[in-house]
Amino acid sequence: MGKYNIISKSEEDTKKIAKELAKKVNQGDIVLLTGDLGSGKTTFSKGFCSYFSIEEDEVSSPSFTLVNVYKGKSKIYHLDLYRIENLDEIDYQTFKEYIEDEKAIKIIEWNKIKIDLPFKTFKVEIKHVNETTRKITIEE
Numbered sequence: 001m002g003k004y005n006i007i008s009k010s011e012e013d014t015k016k017i018a019k020e021l022a023k024k025v026n027q028g029d030i031v032l033l034t035g036d037l038g039s040g041k042t043t044f045s046k047g048f049c050s051y052f053s054i055e056e057d058e059v060s061s062p063s064f065t066l067v068n069v070y071k072g073k074s075k076i077y078h079l080d081l082y083r084i085e086n087l088d089e090i091d092y093q094t095f096k097e098y099i100e101d102e103k104a105i106k107i108i109e110w111n112k113i114k115i116d117l118p119f120k121t122f123k124v125e126i127k128h129v130n131e132t133t134r135k136i137t138i139e140e
C-alpha cells in the first residue's frame with residue numbers, strides 16, 4: 001500500500017520493475033499506466049506481461065486497436081484510454097466488457113482522467129528524466 005518512486009536506468013530496469021509489480025497483481029485488477037510519448041509505457045507493459053509468460057513481441061501499443069488481448073498464465077487486456085477526455089456513456093460502452101471482466105488483468109493507458117473502476121487499481125506514472133533514466137511512481 002502507498003506511493004513510491006523507483007529510478008530506472010535502462011529499458012531492462014523498467015521491465016524488471018514491471019515484473020515485480022506483476023507479482024502483486026491478481027485476476028480482475030487494473031493497472032493504470034501514464035507517461036509521455038516514448039517514456040516507456042510499452043516497455044513497462046512488455047515486462048509486466050512477461051511475468052505471465054506472454055512473449056514480449058506480442059505486446060504493443062493499443063493506440064490503433066484500442067484493445068489488445070494477450071493470453072498467458074493470466075488473460076490480459078491492454079487498453080488505450082489515452083485520448084479520452086471525459087468518460088461519457090458511449091466511450092465507456094466500448095471498454096465496459098473488458099474493464100468489467102473479473103477474470104482478466106487490465107493494463108489501461110490513460111491520461112489522468114477521473115475514472116471510477118470496479119476493481120483494485122494500481123497507478124503507474126513514468127517520467128522521462130534523461131535519455132536512459134526514468135522515474136517510475138507506483139501507487140497501490
Ligand SMILES: Nc1ncnc2c1ncn2[C@@H]1O[C@H](COP(=O)(O)OP(=O)(O)OP(=O)(O)O)[C@@H](O)[C@H]1O
Pocket residue numbers: 008009010011012013014035036037038039040041042043044061131132133134
Ligand atoms: N529506463 C528506460 N526505461 C524504458 N525505456 C527506456 C529507458 N531508457 C531508454 N528507453 C527507451 O525509451 C523508449 C521507450 O519506448 P516505449 O515504446 O516503451 O514508450 P511508450 O511510452 O510506449 O511510447 P508511445 O507513447 O509512443 O507509445 C525505448 O526506445 C527504450 O529503449
Ligand SMILES: [Mg+2]
Pocket residue numbers: 041042043060061
Ligand atoms: Mg507505447
